Amino acid sequence: MLHAHLYAPFANPLRQQLYEQVRAALEADKDGPETLLLANFAVEAGASVLDAVVVRPHSITLLVLVPGGGRLHVPALGYGAWQLEGNALGGAGEADNPFEQFREQKEALAAWLAPQLSPEQANLQFVSGVVVFGAPVEFGPEIEEQLSQQPGGHFQLLGDATQLPRRLKQLAKPEVDLSEEEITEWAQELAEEPVTASLPAATGPETSHPAAPASPWRKMWRWLGADDIPDDAPYGGYPAAEVAANSAEKERLEQARLDGQAQLHQKLQDLEAREAQRERSMSQLVAQLAQAPAVTSEAQQLREQLALETREKEALDEAIRQSRAESAARNQELDAKIQQLGQLIEQLHARPGAAPTAPASVAAPGGAVRPPRAAAPTAAASTAAAPGSA
Known part of the structure; x- marks a missing residue:
C-alpha cells in the first residue's frame, strides 16, 4: 500500500506532472510492500528541497525528478553539468548535476533520519538515489562506464517512471530493515498531525497538508510518559x-x-x-x-x-x-x-541546579531504544527552484 504526502505543489508544472507519474506507478504496484512517499520538502529551514523520498522495508531512496528527455551525455558523474538533448543539465542549488545533488541531499537526509532510525534498522550509507526522467532518454555510450565507477551502485538513472517499482526492488538491501508495521505507523502519524511549518501565502490551500514525518517510535515515547516534554525547552527552563x-x-x-x-x-x-x-x-x-x-x-x-x-x-x-x-x-x-x-x-x-545530561537514547522495556526526536522538515515553497530548469 502506498502512503503519499506532498507537502506543497511543485512550482514547475512538468515536475508536478512527473511526481504524479511516480505516485501512480507506486500505487499500481499492487504486489509491492508498504511504501511511504514524501515529496517536495526540506528536512530543515534553508536546506535544499528534496524532490521525493521513497521509504520501503529494505530501501530508502531519494528521487531526483527531471521532466525532460532525449539524448543524455554525462562527461563526468561527479562534477560539471550533464548534457540533455544538447542543453546543460545541472542540479538543485549549487550542485553541478543530478548526481552531485543526490550526494549533497543524501547527507542532509541521513542526518535527519539518523535520530529516528537505529543502526539495526538502517545503515544510512545505503540510502540510494534514482534520477527519474519525464520522457524517454537515450543514454550516451559513456554513461554505463560512469555509473560503474560509483561504489555500491546506489545511484541509477531511469527513463520511464512506470519502471520505478521494479528498480526499487533491485535497490533493496539487507542493510535497511524496516518492518511494514513501522512504515504504516509512520504514515498514520503523518496523517494525524497538523502542519507545523510556516508556508508562504502563495501555497494557499496546501497549508492543510499533513505535517512532516514524525518518528515511528512516537507511541513508545508516549508510553514512557514523556510526550508532554516540549521539543525546544526555553533557555533556563530545562x-x-x-x-x-x-x-x-x-x-x-x-x-x-x-x-x-x-x-x-x-x-x-x-x-x-x-x-x-x-x-x-x-x-x-x-x-x-x-x-x-x-x-x-x-x-x-x-x-x-x-x-x-x-x-x-x-x-x-x-x-x-x-x-x-x-x-x-x-x-x-x-x-x-x-x-x-x-x-x-x-x-x-x-549553571547552578543543572540536571545531569540526558542520554542520547532512552532504554525502553524489552531492550528497545527510543532515539531522540528529529527536527520536522519544512514544506517546500511554491517558488522553489527546480534542478535543470535553468
Whole structure:
C-alpha cells in the first residue's frame, strides 16, 4: 500500500506532472510492500528541497525528478553539468548535476533520519538515489562506464517512471530493515498531525497538508510518559534538555565533517583518476604527433585533439583546487560551530541546579531504544527552484 504526502505543489508544472507519474506507478504496484512517499520538502529551514523520498522495508531512496528527455551525455558523474538533448543539465542549488545533488541531499537526509532510525534498522550509507526522467532518454555510450565507477551502485538513472517499482526492488538491501508495521505507523502519524511549518501565502490551500514525518517510535515515547516534554525547552527552563540537544547537534556536526571529508576523498579520487587518464591520452597524442608529417590533415587533427585534452586537464586541475578550497572552508565553518557548541555545553553544565545530561537514547522495556526526536522538515515553497530548469 502506498502512503503519499506532498507537502506543497511543485512550482514547475512538468515536475508536478512527473511526481504524479511516480505516485501512480507506486500505487499500481499492487504486489509491492508498504511504501511511504514524501515529496517536495526540506528536512530543515534553508536546506535544499528534496524532490521525493521513497521509504520501503529494505530501501530508502531519494528521487531526483527531471521532466525532460532525449539524448543524455554525462562527461563526468561527479562534477560539471550533464548534457540533455544538447542543453546543460545541472542540479538543485549549487550542485553541478543530478548526481552531485543526490550526494549533497543524501547527507542532509541521513542526518535527519539518523535520530529516528537505529543502526539495526538502517545503515544510512545505503540510502540510494534514482534520477527519474519525464520522457524517454537515450543514454550516451559513456554513461554505463560512469555509473560503474560509483561504489555500491546506489545511484541509477531511469527513463520511464512506470519502471520505478521494479528498480526499487533491485535497490533493496539487507542493510535497511524496516518492518511494514513501522512504515504504516509512520504514515498514520503523518496523517494525524497538523502542519507545523510556516508556508508562504502563495501555497494557499496546501497549508492543510499533513505535517512532516514524525518518528515511528512516537507511541513508545508516549508510553514512557514523556510526550508532554516540549521539543525546544526555553533557555533556563530545562537545562538537561538543552545540554542533550546541543550535544546531539555537536555530534551531528562532527559526523557531517567526517562525511564531508570522505566525500571529498572520493571526489578527489575520481578527479585524479580522470586527470591521469587525460595525461595518458595526451602522451599518446604527443607521440603520434611526433610521428605524423607536420603538414598533413592528420597532424592538424592531432594538434586540435591535444589542445582539447590540455583544456580538459586544466579544467580538472581547477575542479580539484576548488573542491579542496570548498572543503577547507566548510571544515573551518563546522569547526567553529563545534567549538561554540562545546563552549555552550560547558556553560550549561556549570549553571547552578543543572540536571545531569540526558542520554542520547532512552532504554525502553524489552531492550528497545527510543532515539531522540528529529527536527520536522519544512514544506517546500511554491517558488522553489527546480534542478535543470535553468
